[in-house]
Amino acid sequence: MSNKTDSNVYTIIFAIAMVIIVGALLAFTASSLAPKISENQRIEKQQNILYAMGVNNNDEGSAVFVDASEAQDLFSKYITKQLVMQNGNVTEDAEAYLIDIKKQKTIGTNNPDERKLPIFLGDKDGKTYYVIPIYGKGLWDAIWGYVSVDKNMVIQGAYFDHKGETPGLGANIKERFFMDDFIGEHLLDSNGNFKGVDVAKGNADPKNENKTDNEVDAIAGATITGNGVTAMIKSDLKLYKPYFDNLKNN
Amino acid sequence: MGLLSKKDAKLITDPLADNNPITIQVLGICSALAITAQLKASIVMAVSVMAVLGIGNVVISLMRNIIPSKIRIIVQLVVVAALVIIVDQVLKAFSYELSKTLSVFVGLIITNCIIMGRFEAFALGNGPWRSFLDGIGNALGYGVILVIVGFFRELLGSGTLLGFKVLGDPIEKTGLYAIGYENNGFMLLSPMALIVVGIIIWVQRSRNKDLIED
Numbered sequence: 001m002s003n004k005t006d007s008n009v010y011t012i013i014f015a016i017a018m019v020i021i022v023g024a025l026l027a028f029t030a031s032s033l034a035p036k037i038s039e040n041q042r043i044e045k046q047q048n049i050l051y052a053m054g055v056n057n058n059d060e061g062s063a064v065f066v067d068a069s070e071a072q073d074l075f076s077k078y079i080t081k082q083l084v085m086q087n088g089n090v091t092e093d094a095e096a097y098l099i100d101i102k103k104q105k106t107i108g109t110n111n112p113d114e115r116k117l118p119i120f121l122g123d124k125d126g127k128t129y130y131v132i133p134i135y136g137k138g139l140w141d142a143i144w145g146y147v148s149v150d151k152n153m154v155i156q157g158a159y160f161d162h163k164g165e166t167p168g169l170g171a172n173i174k175e176r177f178f179m180d181d182f183i184g185e186h187l188l189d190s191n192g193n194f195k196g197v198d199v200a201k202g203n204a205d206p207k208n209e210n211k212t213d214n215e216v217d218a219i220a221g222a223t224i225t226g227n228g229v230t231a232m233i234k235s236d237l238k239l240y241k242p243y244f245d246n247l248k249n250n
Numbered sequence: 251m252g253l254l255s256k257k258d259a260k261l262i263t264d265p266l267a268d269n270n271p272i273t274i275q276v277l278g279i280c281s282a283l284a285i286t287a288q289l290k291a292s293i294v295m296a297v298s299v300m301a302v303l304g305i306g307n308v309v310i311s312l313m314r315n316i317i318p319s320k321i322r323i324i325v326q327l328v329v330v331a332a333l334v335i336i337v338d339q340v341l342k343a344f345s346y347e348l349s350k351t352l353s354v355f356v357g358l359i360i361t362n363c364i365i366m367g368r369f370e371a372f373a374l375g376n377g378p379w380r381s382f383l384d385g386i387g388n389a390l391g392y393g394v395i396l397v398i399v400g401f402f403r404e405l406l407g408s409g410t411l412l413g414f415k416v417l418g419d420p421i422e423k424t425g426l427y428a429i430g431y432e433n434n435g436f437m438l439l440s441p442m443a444l445i446v447v448g449i450i451i452w453v454q455r456s457r458n459k460d461l462i463e464d
Contacts, residue, residue, distance in 0.1 A: 011318040018325060022332045029336050033343040040346035068346070 043068050045097050046075040051159045052146035053078065053122040053129040063159070063176050079131075081121040085243060087113040096120065101135040101144065105236075117239055122148070129156055132240055136232025139224040140164045143173065147237060149187065151247050154211075155197070158182040160229065170225030181208045181216040187237060189214065194241045196234035199226035254383070261383040265391030267458075271364045272395040273451045274461065278364040282396055283443040289412050292400030294348055296393025298341075300386060302333045303365050307385035309333075310373035317374075326369045327360070334359045364392055399446045407437030 005011075047065035050056065055078050057064040066074050082096035096118040108115030122129040129148040136143055145160035160173040172178055182197060189195040190212070200215040201223065208216055218226040254262070271277045281299075285291045309329050310317075317325050337359070341349035359365065368388050373381040404410055409417040409426075418425015436442055455461045 005316060005318045006320070011320050014316070014318050015321060015324075018328060022328055026332060026335060029339050033339050036343035037339070037346075040342065044346065 040068075042098065043071045046071045048146050048159050048161070049097060049120055049122075049131050049133075050074055050078060052131050052148040052157045053124060054148070054157050055122075055124065058176065063174065063179065078122050078124055079120050080123045083119050083121065085117040085119065085240075086115070088242065090243070093118075099133075101133045102142070105135055115239075119240060119243065130240075130244075132237060134232045134236035136228050136235070138162055138165045138173075138228040139170050139222075140166070143225065143228050143232065145229075145232070147182070147233070149237075149244075151244060153187040153194075153237075153241075153244050155182045155185045155187065162225070165225050166222070169219065170222040172219050172222065173225055173229060178216075178219060184211040185216060186212050186214060187233075194238045196230065196237065199230045201226075258380060258383055261380060262387040262390065265384075265387040266394060267391075267454075268461065270391045270395065270454075271367075271388050272392055272447065273454055275364075275367070277367055278362050278392050279444075279447070281359075281362055282392075282399060282447060283440045286396055286400040286443050287403050287407065287438045289397065289400040289404045290348075292396040293393075294345075296389065296396050298337050299359060299362065299364070299392055300389035302330065302337060302359055303368060303385040303389045304382055305385075306330050306333055306365060307368055307373040307381040308378045310369045311376060311378040311381035314374050322374070323366075323370075326366060330365050330369070331360050364388060395447065395450060398450060399443055402446055403437045403443060406434050407442075409433045 005014075044065075047068070050066055050071070051063070055066060055074060057066055065071075079097075082093055083090050084093045084096050084099070097120060099116055099118045101118075104115050104117070118133060120131040122131055128151065130150070131146055131148040134145050134147060141163035143160065143162040143165065145158060147155060147159075148157045149155055158179050160179055162171060162173060165171045165173065185197045187194060187196060195214045198215045199218045201218045205213055205215065205217070265271055268274065272279065272282055278299075281295060285295050306329055310326060313325070313329075338349065338353070368385060372384045376384070401411070404412075405416070409415060415425075417431065418427045
């Protein structure tokens with residue numbers, strides 16, 4: 001190293017130049033790849049929604065989405081209606097699946113009336129599925145998912161995902177053995193009031209044969225992630241109760 | 251390797267065996283444990299590290315005479331962080347499924363000790379071409395171990411290789427499963443990766459006694 005590179009002035013100028021060059025490079029990469037990335041995310045949302053209503057390529061024990069190349073076609077085929085509820089009013093919106101649930105949830109904490117609540121109506125083999133997006137937080141970061149229910153709010157399918165839960169523990173919420181437990185569970189109690197589904201430790205029904213106990217078995221070692229799942233099901237699915245009440249009355 | 255002089259060729263071959271970054275220098279263990287449950291993830295991780303280490307070594311080597319020595323570690327960090335973010339963005343754009351599997355680990359490349367180690371130990375004192383070879387060599391050495399570990403973990407843990415059911419179908423009870431074979435779920439957990447790496451170290455050192463520290 002020569003003396004020149006040891007001087008303070010040189011060091012500072014070098015640092016500034018480096019930051020500018022690297023910053024420009026990263027900004028260029030990010031903005032030139034952004035359209036492709038957001039397209040991938042859009043397809044993923046379609047795959048998630050289709051997964052929740054049972055349109056997937058599952059094999060044995062692993063959860064497999066429909067092919068990305070087919071997602072758009074299948075989405076148009078199976079999803080018959082996309083609705084948005086806002087302050088009790090229901091409107092149709094073909095882009096409802098792109099609504100940012102995280103953002104709507106933030107809006108909802110201050111102005112519940114302004115929160116947009118998307119719901120997707122799917123039709124498979126003559127049966128109607130109501131797919132609802134949910135969002136919450138796990139142990140380390142965000143968790144989210146899509147739950148499909150029938151008109152009596154009995155769960156028909158669920159897909160959960162996470163940003164950074166512990167591999168092998170909380171990350172298992174996106175494994176079949178956990179997600180499939182929700183199928184058939186009732187969200188309402190026997191009186192028709194909303195109760196949700198608890199991810200319960202010390203569950204008396206580990207094989208999950210009782211579908212009306214509003215409980216599924218928790219994952220050992222993933223208490224906080226499990227509680228996060230319970231909480232997002234309770235808080236987010238509850239908001240859709242009026243929609244299903246209406247459905248019944250009409 | 252007719253293209254390379256003997257000295258240059260050693261830069262590639264040494265890390266593959268007698269100076270392997272994982273089994274001899276015991277660097278980069280964290281990622282070797284974390285992502286080797288499947289062969290595919292191992293290969294992608296190895297290729298990503300190769301890209302980052304190869305390019306990073308060249309960049310650092312080209313800058314070696316202008317990097318102020320007082321902030322050289324920070325400069326190395328910025329270079330590797332920028333490269334990793336670019337790799338991550340490219341994966342997100344062109345291989346989205348894979349980027350979801352690797353997203354946690356791609357970030358961990360920054361903290362992969364092999365990368366900082368090669369910048370500091372080699373690229374700062376050598377020309378770009380030799381640094382490039384050194385980077386590729388070390389990434390290959392790292393990748394070979396990852397692939398070996400991934401091979402055994404996926405084969406014994408899930409009965410598959412790159413997703414293909416090579417041992418038959420565990421549900422339908424075909425192939426090996428017909429005679430009562432079971433997958434070893436323990437192989438999918440991180441501790442077994444450490445044990446597999448340990449076995450590789452054992453085999454390597456018993457074949458080459460020079461590697462044994464007394």
